[in-house]
Amino acid sequence: MPESPGWTLEPKWDGWRCQIHTATRRMWSRHGTDLSSAFSDVADAAAGLPDAVLDGELVAVLTDGSGVAFDRLQTRAGRRRPPRRGADFTVHVALFDVLAVGDTDWRPRPYTERRIELLRLLESSPPTLRAVPTTEDREQALQWVGALVGVEGLVGKRTGAPYAAGLASGWVKWRERHTAEAVVIGVTGATPAAQALVLGRRTGGRMRAVGVSLPLAQPVRLAVAPLLYAAGEEMRELPGTVGGLPGADPVYFWPVKPEVVVEIEVDQPRLEFGRYRHRPRVRRVRGDLSPELVDEGQ
The missing domain is CATH 3.30.470.30 (DNA ligase/mRNA capping enzyme)
Incomplete structure (x- = not known):
């Protein structure tokens, strides 16, 4: 400033x-x-x-x-x-x-x-x-x-x-930036430098995608990668709006088991239309939190 x-x-x-x-x-x-x-x-x-x-x-x-x-x-x-x-x-x-x-x-x-x-x-x-x-x-x-x-x-x-x-x-x-928590439900990106996380929150007993992160910094990528386990052998598709980009192409990602919680940095503390308007930045892994503690009303 x-x-x-x-x-x-x-x-x-x-x-x-x-x-x-x-x-x-x-x-x-x-x-x-x-x-x-x-x-x-x-x-x-x-x-x-x-x-x-x-x-x-x-x-x-x-x-x-x-x-x-x-x-x-x-x-x-x-x-x-x-x-x-x-x-x-x-x-x-x-x-x-x-x-x-x-x-x-x-x-x-x-x-x-x-x-x-x-x-x-x-x-x-x-x-x-x-x-x-x-x-x-x-x-x-x-x-x-x-x-x-x-x-x-x-x-x-x-x-x-x-x-x-x-x-x-x-x-x-x-x-002004805010921090929140989200559950990792997928990984997208064709190269390590472009890899990003598909983020989720539990709503009504179901895990729903709320955004796609910015590409991961190398320290974060190295920290989160060993903790993720595949949840299927086929890629899935998210509408472009989940990534905060109305009218954008769908986002294809590899699903992972929703077991890892990460701390994210966002510019709006609340979701809009069930997702973050701008892509969050992943700051770190929150090993002290379980996915059950992360819901839409957090």
Whole structure:
């Protein structure tokens, strides 16, 4: 996490990155998906702002005040009609940059100038459209993580840098990590360097796959390999979504007896749709735990 002068820190929200064109009521995801119809309520709210192109994060805020829910955004995806009534969440946008105002390209200007312009554009914005807070104080930024609902980490940006897309942005992201336990139910990967574990949790008396780990570090691979025993002579198949990749190809793996518990590092403490959204990192073998102690509600 940056600590030197010339950097500012912003909260990293648990949502979908989006670009909003206020004058035309158009919205796009970071992958170019048109979100204008699915999130027409947001597009309509943004239409009340001056003509600009804004960068931000869509966040689903639960109406009962309990927090945010990343999975609720998926219920809007693919809809080609206005949001349905009676939903248990409201979509907000945490805005953090301005790319253009009218016909003027603001991307070459330094971050500090773009920030001032963003605040000006949002002076009379509705409650669902707000600028993210910023600070150059590392301790203050760390207090946002966990204290502000929906904040999963921080983003560091150079105050004098222009806006650039993708990896060229120079942004530094820091995400809070959590640890959990899972049972090893399979192994995948064609080479030692690519080997990963299929992870499971017991639900309703049955062992269910909840994710596929990142490739194992060599010390972890050497520690876990002697403990695993084959549970069949044929490979099995998992849907790509279990690996946290919607639309991905199936994952083929060799099943093993569910006897080994490992400690994993995850960026979300709870499962989504019965699996981890991002691939966990295996930290170590937990020889002190038995599989019966690892369940979905852990």
